[in-house]
Structures are given as C-alpha cells and as structure tokens.
Amino acid sequence: MTTYIPSITLPAMVFQNPAASILLPIALGTAVGFSVQPKETQKTYMALKQPPYRPPPQVFGPAWTVLYGLMGYAAYRAHSTGMNPLSSANQLVLFKQGATLYSVQLGLNLLWMPLFFVAKRPIEATVDIVALTATTGYLTYIWGQVDPVAGWALVPYLGWLGFATYLSAGVGYLNGWNIADKEVDASPAGKGTKYVDEKE
Structure with missing residues (x-):
C-alpha cells in the first residue's frame, strides 16, 4: 500500500488546473528530449541492433506528446x-496516494532517456522502465477507483510502457548490454537511414 508523501508529490495547483496538469508533463518530456540532442539520439538508435517491431525514430515524439497529455x-x-466534497473519504485517500505515485512515475519517466542515450547505461535504463511500468500500473489501478475516466486515460500510456520495456530490454540484450560509442551517420537528404541490422 502506498502512502501520500507531500515532500515528493507535485504541488496541488498542478493537479487542480487542467492546463497546468496537461501541459506540465508535455513540457518536461519535450525539454528532456531536446536536452539530449535529438540528432545524436537518432544516430545512436539507428546504430543499435533492434528487436522485432521496432518503430521508426520519428514515431516517438508524437506518441509521447499524446501520452503525456x-x-x-x-x-x-x-x-x-478525489477532492470533490461529495466524494467518499476513500476516494480522497486514493487520490492523494496516487498523486505521490504520479509524481514518482513522472520522475522515472524523465530519467529513462538520459540514462539510455546520455549515460548509455542500458541495464539501469531497463531497471528504470520496469519500475516505471510497475508504478504506472498501480497508479492506473488506484486512480481507476477514484475516477474511471482517469484510470482509462492512463491505459494507453501503460500499454506503451509495456512495449517500451520490451524495446529497452531487447536492445540491451541484443547489444550485449553495452551501447557505448555506438552511432551511425545520418543519411543524405532524401534517403532513409537503415538500422544497423537491416539489409541493404
């Protein structure tokens, strides 16, 4: 059972303002994405041996924007x-517990890209995303009891995290859990860059 921990929970104003609530994860995710230099990230991504069903790099940006929203x-x-005066005491408690979980999962989410693409630590990145998926799964369960719409809104995110966990672990395994100094040059304009394990 989780506990509400104010010191690691986002301020109430983030949750109560719809614009702030929606835009904060989008802004933070975008900031982290740009901070790790997208071009260099794509070069690394294309140079790694990939498991089946890997999406092209350009899919991640739009997908994450929707999921953050x-x-x-x-x-x-x-x-x-949960904070509605007409709601039950249990809904209030579950919302607050979920608020702490939400804050934790957001931190874990933002940590994955620097771990994988900057530090190039696929083992730690995979541990991070496993913890993220588990935390989000429990959050979905808790907030689903507070408000079914809130629970269902997290389902696509949870599903994507499951897929991302498969990709993270698959890439780590196929590359011997070592992705240091793996990079390919970008293709000339108008030509598609191939993954390192694709045939010419």
Missing part, C-alpha cells in the same frame, strides 16, 4: 473527483 488529463480528472 493523457497522463496530465488523468491527473486532473483524479484530482477533480
């Missing part, structure tokens, strides 16, 4: 219902 909407919905 849904995540923020879930937080707003959970707050609106």
